Amino acid sequence: MFSFAFYAWGEPLWVFLLVSVSLLGYLVSLFIARHRGTAKGKFVYILSICFIIAVLGYFKYTDFLIDNVNEWFGLGAARPNIALPIGISFFTFEIICYMTDVYKGTIQAPRSPMKMLLYVSFFPHLIAGPIIRFTDIEAQMDNRKISLANFSQGVTRFVIGLGKKVILANSVGEIVPNLIGSDSSNSFLGVWFGVCLYALQIYFDFSGYSDMAVGLGKMFGFTLKENFNYPYISKSAGDFWRRWNISLGGFFRDYVYIPLGGNRKRMVRNLFVVWFLTGLWHGANWNFIIWGLYYGTLILLERLFLQKWLERLPAFVSHIYLLGLMLIGWVWFYFTDLSQAWTTLKIMFGFEYRPFITPDSFIFIRENISLFIVAAVAATPLMKHLVKRLAAYRPAGVLVSYAGPIYNFIVLAISTVLLVGSTYNPFLYYRF
Template sequence: MVFSSLIFLYLYLPILLIVYFVAKSITYRNWVLILFSLAFYAWGEPVMIGLLIICALVGYQFALLIEKYRHTQLAKPLLFTSVTINIVILCYFKYTGFLLDNLSSWLHVSIPYHEVALPIGISFFTFEIICYTADVYKGALKAPKSPMQMLLYVSFFPHLIAGPIIRFVDIEEQIRRRMFSLSLFSEGINRFIIGLGKKVILANNIGEVASNVLDGGAAGTSVLGAWFGIALFALQIYFDFSGYSDMAIGLGKMFGFTLRENFNYPYISRSASDFWRRWNISLGGFFRDYVYIPLGGNKRMYLRNLFVVWFLTGFWHGASWNFIVWGLYFGLLIYLERIALDRVFRVLPAAVSHLYLLVAMLVGWVWFYFTDLAEGVRFLGLMFGLSGAAWTTMELGIVFRSQKVIFAVAIMASTPLAGWLITAALRRLRLNPLAIREVAVPVLNLVILAAATALLVGSTYNPFLYFRF
């Protein structure tokens, strides 16, 4: 089940809200969330629900032991064991096939193995358990006495299958006590519907066109068509993932939780470093705090630490070489910026550094899109006019004209420009922004919900790109 589905919108969520608000005590409400979260997970992974519960309870037990022996020599081995268990589980389900296939290729032997299904959200909940035990070890929090709190933290359905990666320390107090607020609930509805609109109206429509342009590979389009197609994919993946994060944050608010922001207009960045401070913020924060800094950060073996973090960032996204290349590519850009490019861009107009980032980012998305490295190289050759292909085609013009409105809307929506224009217009017309908001926001929400519902009823194209990460 995904948030952008009719079953979730018109069956699962209404029933959950009714049962949740009928329950009076915080303990009962927490159990309602746990049971409905497990049902949500079981909808797509009924066999793997046991794995989720076991991982949560094992993490809970290790946290208690680390808390008990924190000031002894046992604490570090306990933390190492807990982290290792989660990494082994993640690697077994996500990377076994990749590792054995490559080993077979390198050794020129056939290594048989049984294909295992990838549990939904395993990359997220294993990382959250690692955060939890590491924070207990560092003394940032005390291990809760109730396993119910740990189970709710890990299974809470808004962030379960696609993040954002949350830390127990950020929601510990909210699990124990939270007050219902009509304004917070209203904010949650608004945020959820914005995310739904991003996903269904923008990402789905843009993605369908992008796949038509890109799936022909380097042989199927022109130079401008290649740039247009990868730009469409860049918009698709942004609205797909940020839309899902918006829906997760909105759902959290409906139940009284405040989850961390995960996106901050990454496409207005002027460097790769800035881009990754704005894109999938929770993942970047995890690798910074639990990998990069413990390895030594900027103070010791900086280049090694950077390589490790960006290798892992790429590998986390998928068991394929193209994701590793994608991660190392951004690591290289960040290194070049640190040693030279940042100083150059400081003396140049801001538009130059922004253009650099847009080009560099689109090149990066080529590595992300094409799992076949050779096809990715050919596509990059096409983009930079090295393939001998035509610069444009009549078909591209037809596609662009048919999609120009939604393309323009998507570009504007991926920046703060729309908000600035609305604010400026209200000031010029001397209208009260709060009064307009009270009327316009509910109307806009109804329009977005109706449009998204109509699209979900009338279309079968509703992928979620980060669903299996």
């Protein structure tokens, strides 16, 4: 009940939607379990999946569909401007996971609705992921252990996520609009610096929330799976997506790609269906679809021949390859206006003239280069490895053990000060 109260605090109207679709998933799953392997069970399963997708589609894509129909056919249909319930992309996918796993026999539908309701509404991950599966927490619901050690680990992980969001993502995010999409600061070097900062912003924003979710879960005795694994050290697009938003990639792999035939049958079609849906899931706009298909194309090319070439090259060349292509992708992700995205890319690659650097962009770069370096290092496992090495040696190990609580206090204090003095700055993935 606390999780529903948490959701109702921010979305008092849509909590009824959350409860309704959760109870529907529970009741349908009981029916599917009772009639598994029959035509009746399959029909109800397909019908219920279509209904859940329709709910998501109505709230998230109706305006997008009407806008495009109006443009294509010259119509003047009114745009309903439907409000998007927070977290709908996450909890609808989790209900689909649950019903599908019951249908396949991977899990047994519990008799008590409370388990299903807790699974869908568990507040640490409810509003911005990660997407969890019932099998991830089913055993922990009955046998979770709340201990001082786990609570301490959870607090540390939560503070790490809070610092990523408030100190790094928010600070970097304030600079980005001044360097990309801004007429006053459009310079070649400024645009590149701005896109690099945006890449760091979105990483720390989303991975910060995931860290906070894992930390909160740990405090309450739940161990949630990791959702990020230092994606910016990747050497290929495929490797990047094995490290970025792991839960979403796993969902599309197991519930879309493999059922369509995976690598065995019509691999190219399956790949583009998955990446079209991945882009569309992120937002009701063509830029997200282009972004998704862009990665689908890269991964296809890597499977066909690029991966073999990359494996023969020095590691740093593969890293540069990935970072360059990843930054191009973030341009499409950032601009919902396709013309702005295209203009930015032309500036980055010299097809549209801009000064190498302007006085305004020089000031932004000079004043924020230290922040960029700190954020770039924090996006790698360098500090994690350094702490592990220090902890292995005495007396450095003793100092590291005392440094944890001090670090938590400092980051929490700085984050509190920044939050008190800032305007409303939600997580980027709230809108998805």
